[in-house]
Amino acid sequence: MKLLIALSVVGLCLTSAAQSFDGFCPECKVEGLWSTVYGGAGEITAAYYRSFYDDDGRYHHHDGNTMTSYYECSQGHSWIEYSTGSCWCGWPDNETTN
Ligand SMILES: [Zn+2]
Numbered sequence: 001m002k003l004l005i006a007l008s009v010v011g012l013c014l015t016s017a018a019q020s021f022d023g024f025c026p027e028c029k030v031e032g033l034w035s036t037v038y039g040g041a042g043e044i045t046a047a048y049y050r051s052f053y054d055d056d057g058r059y060h061h062h063d064g065n066t067m068t069s070y071y072e073c074s075q076g077h078s079w080i081e082y083s084t085g086s087c088w089c090g091w092p093d094n095e096t097t098n
């Protein structure tokens with residue numbers, strides 16, 4: 001999470017999304033199994049959000065939508081990953097309201 005935020009500062013805040021999924025089935029990792037992961041089909045909430053410029057003229061992109069992705073592995077496990085937008089300022093982990 002901290003790494004993603006650091007990258008957001010350098011890169012594009014606009015397209016950044018915190019994604020916890022590392023490409024491996026979490027259950028297979030625990031059991032020490034190898035598997036092929038399928039899916040990634042997702043839904044995104046359609047919450048309205050506003051981009052804004054703060055007192056110092058810095059651009060913020062606070063997209064509060066949650067992306068829901070469904071995954072399945074070849075061992076028969078299935079799980080859901082959630083990801084939300086993030087901003088260079090640390091939002092939403094570091095929520096500060098002005
Ligand atoms: Zn699995």
Ligand SMILES: [Zn+2]
Pocket residue numbers: 059060061062087088089090091
């Ligand atoms: Zn921000």
